[in-house]
Amino acid sequence: MLHLQKVRFKAARRARRVRKNVSGTxxxxxxxxxxxxAHLYAxxxxxxxxxxxxxxxxxxxxxxxxxxxxxxxxxxxxxxQLIAERAKAKGIAKVVFDRGGFPYHGRVxxxxxxxxxxxxxx
Numbered sequence: 001m002l003h004l005q006k007v008r009f010k011a012a013r014r015a016r017r018v019r020k021n022v023s024g025t026x027x028x029x030x031x032x033x034x035x036x037x038a039h040l041y042a043x044x045x046x047x048x049x050x051x052x053x054x055x056x057x058x059x060x061x062x063x064x065x066x067x068x069x070x071x072x073x074x075x076x077x078x079x080x081q082l083i084a085e086r087a088k089a090k091g092i093a094k095v096v097f098d099r100g101g102f103p104y105h106g107r108v109x110x111x112x113x114x115x116x117x118x119x120x121x122x
Contacts, residue, residue: 011101011102012101014101014102015100015101016101018098018099018100019098022096022097022098023047023096024044024046024047024048024095024096024098025046025047026046026048026049027094028094028096029044029045029046029047029053029092029095030044030046030047030095030096030097031043031044031083031087031095031096031097031098031112031115031120031122032045032098032100033098033099033100033102033108033111033112034100034102035071035100035107035108036071038058038069038070038071039057039070039071040070040071040075040076040111041055041057041058042055042056042057042080042083043055043056044083044086044087044090044092044095053092054083054086054087054092055083055086056079056082056083056086057070058071058075058079063078063079071107072107073107075107076106076107076108076111076114077111077113077114078114079111080110080111080112080113080115080117080118081114081115081117083111083115083120084114084115084118084119084120085118087120088119088120092120093119093120093121094120094121095115095120095121095122096122097112097122099112
């Protein structure tokens with residue numbers, strides 16, 4: 001139990017450190033990525049207005065129809081493509097990337113690279 005609390009504390013500290021330097025505006029919103037063991041969540045957020053502009057996650061019905069499991073790199077690539085498509089449909093081309101305290105590798109990196117290939121620039 002103590003170990004889990006320590007891990008959560010360190011993750012929260014890393015997330016605060018990242019958010020100190022990354023903020024989304026209307027012209028360049030923030031692409032925030034959150035991961036759990038079984039799922040991935042991505043949001044495009046305007047921090048000035050305090051609104052989520054676009055979101056995509058592995059728990060959505062349309063995503064579950066395409067992919068059975070949401071906690072692997074295949075799902076991360078699909079989420080990256082989906083969030084980029086939805087952002088472009090809303091007229092968003094440039095974002096700032098917020099890894100949310102997670103290391104930039106594995107699924108977080110796969111989301112970022114798929115979003116870049118699909119047309120988002122950051």
